[in-house]
Amino acid sequence: xxxxxxxxxxxxxxxxxxAALVPLSSLASAGINDQPxxxxxxxxxxxxxxxxLRACIGxxxxxxxxxxxxxxxLGSFRTIVSQYEVEHEETGDIATFMLPRLCNxxxxxxxxxxxxxxxxxxxxxxxxxxxNDVCVGCAYCVxxxxxxARFINEHTQTADKCTFCAHRLDVGLLPACVxxxxxxxxxxxxxxxxxxxxxxxxxxxxxxxxxxxxxxGTSPHVFYLGMEERFMSRPQAKPAIWDVRTQxxxxxxxxxxxx
Amino acid sequence: xxxxxxxxxxxxxxxxxxxWAVQYFFMIAVSYSALLLTVxxxxxxxKNYQPLARVALLVTVxxxxxxxxxxxxxxxxxxxxxxxxxxxxxxSWMSIGSLLLPLYLVMVLAYAxxxxxxxxxxxxxxxxxxxxxxxxxxxxxxxxxxxxLVLAGLGALAFAFGIMLYTGxxxxxxxxxxxxxxxxLPVMFVLTGLVAASGLVVLINRLMTGNxxxxxxxxxxxxxxxxxxxxxxxxxxxxxGITGFSPSVEAAFESLQGNAEWRMVAIYxxxxxxxxxLATIAMLRRPGWMTRAWIAGLLAVHIGWTFRxxxxxxxxxxxxxxxxxxxxxxxxxxxxxxxIVGTFGLWLAALLIIDILVxxxxxxxxxxx
Numbered sequence: 101x102x103x104x105x106x107x108x109x110x111x112x113x114x115x116x117x118x119a120a121l122v123p124l125s126s127l128a129s130a131g132i133n134d135q136p137x138x139x140x141x142x143x144x145x146x147x148x149x150x151x152x153l154r155a156c157i158g159x160x161x162x163x164x165x166x167x168x169x170x171x172x173x174l175g176s177f178r179t180i181v182s183q184y185e186v187e188h189e190e191t192g193d194i195a196t197f198m199l200p201r202l203c204n205x206x207x208x209x210x211x212x213x214x215x216x217x218x219x220x221x222x223x224x225x226x227x228x229x230x231x232n233d234v235c236v237g238c239a240y241c242v243x244x245x246x247x248x249a250r251f252i253n254e255h256t257q258t259a260d261k262c263t264f265c266a267h268r269l270d271v272g273l274l275p276a277c278v279x280x281x282x283x284x285x286x287x288x289x290x291x292x293x294x295x296x297x298x299x300x301x302x303x304x305x306x307x308x309x310x311x312x313x314x315x316x317g318t319s320p321h322v323f324y325l326g327m328e329e330r331f332m333s334r335p336q337a338k339p340a341i342w343d344v345r346t347q348x349x350x351x352x353x354x355x356x357x358x359x
Numbered sequence: 360x361x362x363x364x365x366x367x368x369x370x371x372x373x374x375x376x377x378x379w380a381v382q383y384f385f386m387i388a389v390s391y392s393a394l395l396l397t398v399x400x401x402x403x404x405x406k407n408y409q410p411l412a413r414v415a416l417l418v419t420v421x422x423x424x425x426x427x428x429x430x431x432x433x434x435x436x437x438x439x440x441x442x443x444x445x446x447x448x449x450x451s452w453m454s455i456g457s458l459l460l461p462l463y464l465v466m467v468l469a470y471a472x473x474x475x476x477x478x479x480x481x482x483x484x485x486x487x488x489x490x491x492x493x494x495x496x497x498x499x500x501x502x503x504x505x506x507x508l509v510l511a512g513l514g515a516l517a518f519a520f521g522i523m524l525y526t527g528x529x530x531x532x533x534x535x536x537x538x539x540x541x542x543x544l545p546v547m548f549v550l551t552g553l554v555a556a557s558g559l560v561v562l563i564n565r566l567m568t569g570n571x572x573x574x575x576x577x578x579x580x581x582x583x584x585x586x587x588x589x590x591x592x593x594x595x596x597x598x599x600g601i602t603g604f605s606p607s608v609e610a611a612f613e614s615l616q617g618n619a620e621w622r623m624v625a626i627y628x629x630x631x632x633x634x635x636x637l638a639t640i641a642m643l644r645r646p647g648w649m650t651r652a653w654i655a656g657l658l659a660v661h662i663g664w665t666f667r668x669x670x671x672x673x674x675x676x677x678x679x680x681x682x683x684x685x686x687x688x689x690x691x692x693x694x695x696x697x698x699i700v701g702t703f704g705l706w707l708a709a710l711l712i713i714d715i716l717v718x719x720x721x722x723x724x725x726x727x728x
Contacts, residue, residue, distance in 0.1 A: 131450075132449075132450055132451075132452060132455070132528075133450060133451070133452065133532055134450055136448065136450055175370070175371065176370075176373075177370050180369070180370050181368070182366070182368060182369050182680075182681065183366075183367045183368040183369075184364045184365065184366055184367060185364065185365045185367050186362050186363070186364045186365075187362060187363050187364075187365070188362045189362055189363055196367075197364070201680065210533075210534060210535060213450050213451060214451050214452070214453065214532075214533075215448060215451055216443055216448055216451045216453035216454035216456075216457060217442045217443060217445075217446035217447075217448060217454070218446055218448040219442075219446070234442055234446050235442075236434055236436075236439045236440070236442045236443065237434050237435035237436055237439065238433070238434055238453060239375035239376055239433075239435075240451070240453050240529075242375035243375055243376065243533055243535065243536065243675075244533055244534075244535055245535055245679075246534065246535035246679055246680075247679070247680055248372045248678075248679045248680045248681075251372070251373065251375075252373075252375060252435060257435040257436050312680075316534055316535065317534070330364070331364075334678065334679065334680060334681070334682070335364060335366065335681070335682050336364065336682070337364035337365060337366045337682040338363070338364070338365045338366065338682065338683075339366050339369075339678075339681065339682040339683025339684075
């Protein structure tokens with residue numbers, strides 16, 4: 101990616117992070133693929149997450165605790181920490197970059213309007229959830245998500261995704277990933293409450309916050325602090341993991357044989 | 360930034376739409392395209408196009424019956440299909456499709472029933488179980504007026520345009536996959552559908568109706584015109600990327616640069632397209648070659664199907680968030696190879712059952728009497 105484009109994307113990222121703070125509820129028109137009205141949840145709140153990448157050590161405790169809390173099938177993840185090895189071309193110095201990924205609970209979630217049965221919806225507190233009793237498993241939402249945050253759960257045969265652990269938030273607990281984060285990198289809270297930790301941190305670091313794939317116009321509500329612009333969209337990186345093959349070309353190094 | 364990044368850890372994201380989706384998109388596109396081919400002969404009553412309409416109607420009915428079966432199979436648990444009607448969300452293209460599809464199916468069946476009915480009534484006079492069954496299916500000996508056939512045909516046609524629109528829009532609205540997110544995709548679906556449907560008509564003409572020259576000529580003409588239009592559309596799509604900013608074209612070039620497999624496929628696609636177009640020209644110009652039209656037909660079906668395979672399956676192997684491409688190998692089971700073969704098997708069964716029960720080669724209601 102050339103420099104100008106990267107700089108432009110960086111600007112968009114910062115702008116989008118700012119725009120997310122302006123309520124988008126004024127966008128109301130009834131056309132095909134428009135957002136349906138939000139329902140359920142506390143209308144006075146707007147949950148969001150701030151991830152302080154400076155404090156992430158890539159231990160995957162969030163990945164594991166989420167997996168246990170939400171009983172995702174082996175090989176499918178509601179959250180994961182992508183890890184990159186970055187090598188300085190001149191000095192040869194190596195650094196590791198950690199990027200925790202999860203549902204961005206966007207203000208303009210592209211997964212919601214595509215659902216043919218309104219099984220997936222956005223709560224009034226901003227959390228995007230799936231009603232598994234209604235979901236038909238068509239996977240249209242999986243296609244629509246630009247962040248690969250959704251998958252078809254092979255046990256339930258319905259769409260599955262991060263819910264910010266809504267079942268825990270609703271009873272006053274923290275999400276599993278936040279609770280287990282060793283470095284305290286994940287901060288969840290209510291953006292409508294000016295005294296919440298996330299609101300204070302967003303005010304303090306406003307200039308440095310970034311979101312993933314701002315060019316998609318989704319207005320993500322997971323904000324990254326200490327983010328590198330080159331990882332915002334599909335990273336320009338060498339996919340080392342796919343090179344793990346035997347001489348016959350058979351892939352090794354993967355335990356899960358799922359689809 | 361003078362540094363190089365290697366992606367060390369990332370999960371494997373599976374394919375969300377299985378080959379069933381390809382089968383549905385293929386079957387339904389052949390269905391609505393073959394329906395278009397019946398229009399001059401059946402609805403307008405143009406005698407020159409009636410042999411073509413006869414074969415095209417058979418193709419329409421068989422593909423209309425089988426397409427929705429493949430679609431249901433892609434739901435992972437097909438019996439949940441009733442949720443579509445219990446929880447309507449008319450803001451979703453897929454929901455709109457779930458309303459259009461059954462109505463289209465009913466209209467196509469009504470259209471075919473009215474077209475085949477006179478021959479069925481004739482067959483009902485014969486002794487034996489086929490005669491008896493024909494009597495039941497034709498529901499009495501009253502004569503259906505021609506306006507009923509025209510009305511059913513126009514109704515089917517109206518819903519066919521709805522199907523064209525929704526199947527295209529459903530995929531093209533997805534911003535998350537830039538390769539799909541272009542207005543040219545729905546147009547391309549229709550054009551390649553016409554290519555495949557005409558190919559299948561020519562092929563069936565060789566196998567079941569004695570390689571009628573007029574059907575071959577008309578089929579090849581439709582293939583040629585559709586291929587030429589497809590080339591124009593492809594050129595417009597690329598020029599949109601060169602002159603302005605089209606994320607779809609940009610994503611395509613990125614994949615071509617970064618992936619040798621994609622380059623091979625692009626070259627292959629281009630080559631097959633050119634070969635088919637040249638073959639149709641050659642066959643239309645040299646009368647002796649017309650008897651070999653079925654070869655072009657086979658190639659046309661191949662192009663129509665492979666285009667959908669590339670668009671729906673291969674695009675899913677482009678990682679959205681991570682570096683590189685996913686490996687996708689077709690599974691042997693029902694969500695893979697068995698599903699593909701099974702859909703074609705079901706289509707063949709439908710074709711043979713109709714061939715046994717319906718004297719579809721005889722004069723259609725449209726003109727011969």
